[in-house]
Amino acid sequence: MISPIEWADDRVRLLDQTRLPAAVIWLECTRPEEIAHAIRTMQIRGAPALGIAAGFALALAAVASPDRSAAELLRTLEAAAGDIRATRPTARNLFWALERMLARAQQAGGDPASIRRDVVAEARAIQQEDIQTCRDIGRHGAALVPDPATILTHCNAGALATGGYGTALGVIRAAAEAGKRVQVLVDETRPLLQGARLTAWELAQERILATLITDSMAGYCLQQGKVDIVVVGADRIARNGDAANKIGTYPLAVLAREHGVPFYVAAPLSTADLSLASGAEMPIEERGPEEVRTVLGTPISPPEMPVLNPAFDVTPARLITAIICEAGVLRPPYETAWPER
Amino acid sequence: MISPIEWADDRVRLLDQTRLPAAVIWLECTRPEEIAHAIRTMQIRGAPALGIAAGFALALAAVASPDRSAAELLRTLEAAAGDIRATRPTARNLFWALERMLARAQQAGGDPASIRRDVVAEARAIQQEDIQTCRDIGRHGAALVPDPATILTHCNAGALATGGYGTALGVIRAAAEAGKRVQVLVDETRPLLQGARLTAWELAQERILATLITDSMAGYCLQQGKVDIVVVGADRIARNGDAANKIGTYPLAVLAREHGVPFYVAAPLSTADLSLASGAEMPIEERGPEEVRTVLGTPISPPEMPVLNPAFDVTPARLITAIICEAGVLRPPYETAWPER
Numbered sequence: 001m002i003s004p005i006e007w008a009d010d011r012v013r014l015l016d017q018t019r020l021p022a023a024v025i026w027l028e029c030t031r032p033e034e035i036a037h038a039i040r041t042m043q044i045r046g047a048p049a050l051g052i053a054a055g056f057a058l059a060l061a062a063v064a065s066p067d068r069s070a071a072e073l074l075r076t077l078e079a080a081a082g083d084i085r086a087t088r089p090t091a092r093n094l095f096w097a098l099e100r101m102l103a104r105a106q107q108a109g110g111d112p113a114s115i116r117r118d119v120v121a122e123a124r125a126i127q128q129e130d131i132q133t134c135r136d137i138g139r140h141g142a143a144l145v146p147d148p149a150t151i152l153t154h155c156n157a158g159a160l161a162t163g164g165y166g167t168a169l170g171v172i173r174a175a176a177e178a179g180k181r182v183q184v185l186v187d188e189t190r191p192l193l194q195g196a197r198l199t200a201w202e203l204a205q206e207r208i209l210a211t212l213i214t215d216s217m218a219g220y221c222l223q224q225g226k227v228d229i230v231v232v233g234a235d236r237i238a239r240n241g242d243a244a245n246k247i248g249t250y251p252l253a254v255l256a257r258e259h260g261v262p263f264y265v266a267a268p269l270s271t272a273d274l275s276l277a278s279g280a281e282m283p284i285e286e287r288g289p290e291e292v293r294t295v296l297g298t299p300i301s302p303p304e305m306p307v308l309n310p311a312f313d314v315t316p317a318r319l320i321t322a323i324i325c326e327a328g329v330l331r332p333p334y335e336t337a338w339p340e341r
Numbered sequence: 342m343i344s345p346i347e348w349a350d351d352r353v354r355l356l357d358q359t360r361l362p363a364a365v366i367w368l369e370c371t372r373p374e375e376i377a378h379a380i381r382t383m384q385i386r387g388a389p390a391l392g393i394a395a396g397f398a399l400a401l402a403a404v405a406s407p408d409r410s411a412a413e414l415l416r417t418l419e420a421a422a423g424d425i426r427a428t429r430p431t432a433r434n435l436f437w438a439l440e441r442m443l444a445r446a447q448q449a450g451g452d453p454a455s456i457r458r459d460v461v462a463e464a465r466a467i468q469q470e471d472i473q474t475c476r477d478i479g480r481h482g483a484a485l486v487p488d489p490a491t492i493l494t495h496c497n498a499g500a501l502a503t504g505g506y507g508t509a510l511g512v513i514r515a516a517a518e519a520g521k522r523v524q525v526l527v528d529e530t531r532p533l534l535q536g537a538r539l540t541a542w543e544l545a546q547e548r549i550l551a552t553l554i555t556d557s558m559a560g561y562c563l564q565q566g567k568v569d570i571v572v573v574g575a576d577r578i579a580r581n582g583d584a585a586n587k588i589g590t591y592p593l594a595v596l597a598r599e600h601g602v603p604f605y606v607a608a609p610l611s612t613a614d615l616s617l618a619s620g621a622e623m624p625i626e627e628r629g630p631e632e633v634r635t636v637l638g639t640p641i642s643p644p645e646m647p648v649l650n651p652a653f654d655v656t657p658a659r660l661i662t663a664i665i666c667e668a669g670v671l672r673p674p675y676e677t678a679w680p681e682r
Contacts, residue, residue, distance in 0.1 A: 190555040196642040214531040215557040216589025220654040248557025295636040301537040306552045313561040
């Protein structure tokens with residue numbers, strides 16, 4: 001299974017997800033600005049993977065800094081964190097990882113060399129923990145998957161979106177590993193086609209049976225009784241269970257309820273933002289118009305066509321059957337379902 | 342306003358809708374097989390326009406035939422009708438026009454020359470009536486449009502889909518002509534992008550304010566309160582009001598009801614198939630996988646990716662606020678709402 005981001009020899013290698021599946025190209029980053037650029041352009045994406053990338057960005061900042069005092073190095077790390085914070089606003093994991101990295105740096109104390117060592121260790125720990133977290137999510141979620149099952153998913157909440165196993169696709173992988181006969185309906189996920197490009201590619205590599213549909217076909221598939229469960233990831237979850245995820249998730253939740261099909265959100269606890277009472281407080285990123293006016297560079301509309309391009313929508317908690325996290329399967333009311341941390 | 346198909350000098354000129362908006366290319370057809378090919382490849386599309394094209398195909402068959410007797414000519418016309426019937430299964434208007442053309446040919450009697458003259462006249466009448474029908478639909482529908490209004494539409498039910506004014510876009514045009522402040526949210530309509538390519542192009546030419554969204558963004562727009570009404574066309578309507586229309590229409594109807602937004606279907610009575618009790622009996626065309634695996638020729642998924650590609654879905658009557666036709670605004674229960682014909 002692929003890991004989309006790796007730390008090796010004080011460098012970060014990351015798989016350019018804007019080029020898949022046509023080309024498998026690894027980028028090598030030595031400066032935090034390069035990670036910021038990769039996040040902004042979605043060469044790396046997916047909430048848990050953004051947390052890992054944010055951690056590695058601070059690790060690069062620490063390793064590259066010539067700072068001679070602990071205080072100087074902490075200021076360098078805080079500046080780098082500010083740059084990463086400004087890349088994309090919605091995924092909670094990015095902010096969570098930055099907070100965790102800065103806390104570790106502050107606790108490290110001592111000389112710059114030991115701070116550097118601790119910061120790199122913390123970034124690597126975030127990735128290692130993420131892989132275990134995804135496996136736990138997969139195990140808990142697999143128990144909810146019927147056998148046989150056709151599972152509808154949206155966007156890519158797979159190995160490519162995480163440290164290397166996936167959240168929603170982790171559930172699907174774990175069900176398949178447990179011997180359940182699963183097949184997947186993959187929403188293409190316009191505008192950036194993470195379903196058609198990334199989820200389709202991952203599932204083909206794993207030899208899990210998958211069928212590609214346009215986002216507009218999910219309703220038909222549900223209406224025809226072709227879908228047993230819907231499983232998606234999340235970018236930020238409020239205390240009440242409202243969940244932001246890739247644009248197009250909310251309509252699936254409405255349609256799933258219309259047809260009595262369970263709708264599951266699979267995400268690590270680092271995606272939960274318990275400081276927010278509800279989804280109404282979530283920042284929703286609006287991206288540039290060319291993503292809608294074009295498909296992989298090909299214009300599809302009149303060139304000056306006005307466009308809306310919200311990158312996420314918020315699914316209200318009342319439409320979410322359960323939230324699958326590393327601690328287990330959380331059921332509504334979600335306010336009181338969160339484990340102690 | 343553009344008419345996508347024209348009869349002139351015993352030829353049919355039609356606008357190649359697979360090439361818009363990048364190129365405005367007119368095709369000239371002299372044989373019914375060329376019309377059949379244009380229908381199959383969707384160079385011409387939209388239920389009312391398919392009715393007009395079917396009429397013109399029989400007119401070409403009549404004009405081109407060397408048949409010396411009325412009986413021979415009728416057999417030629419029936420064979421041509423069989424070929425057109427086999428092109429695409431869902432749009433009722435295509436079958437309706439063929440029935441009307443064959444009935445006129447049979448009633449014409451007399452010598453082949455007079456049958457030819459009558460058949461050409463009938464095909465031209467179908468187009469002329471369609472334009473008037475669309476204007477009537479527009480007038481009835483415009484009364485339902487608030488002022489100001491943001492109107493969500495799907496696919497292209499415009500001039501390009503009809504004789505030249507549009508059904509759903511006819512309603513929008515008529516509201517704008519009546520001085521109402523309308524703006525349109527245009528679903529791009531994957532896989533073939535009739536919204537991004539055709540509706541966007543038509544509305545730009547008419548200077549009606551329009552904003553392009555991906556199909557997956559309609560739920561977000563409704564959730565944000567950005568949509569006042571939804572208006573779509575139809576390809577076939579059953580006696581109970583169930584309406585087949587471009588894939589992706591059904592989810593809009595579910596979402597519109599979720600948000601208390603009226604959902605209107607605008608279509609001529611020639612789209613109604615009163616022989617069908619409900620949508621369950623409607624033939625739904627399944628098109629080839631390349632339409633989903635590619636966008637305007639650019640591959641977007643692994644090359645052998647399995648695909649579903651239903652071209653239509655059926656919106657149940659209970660989700661349709663009203664059906665706007667040339668006779669007026671029909672309200673449920675639709676079984677008893679159809680005008681005498």
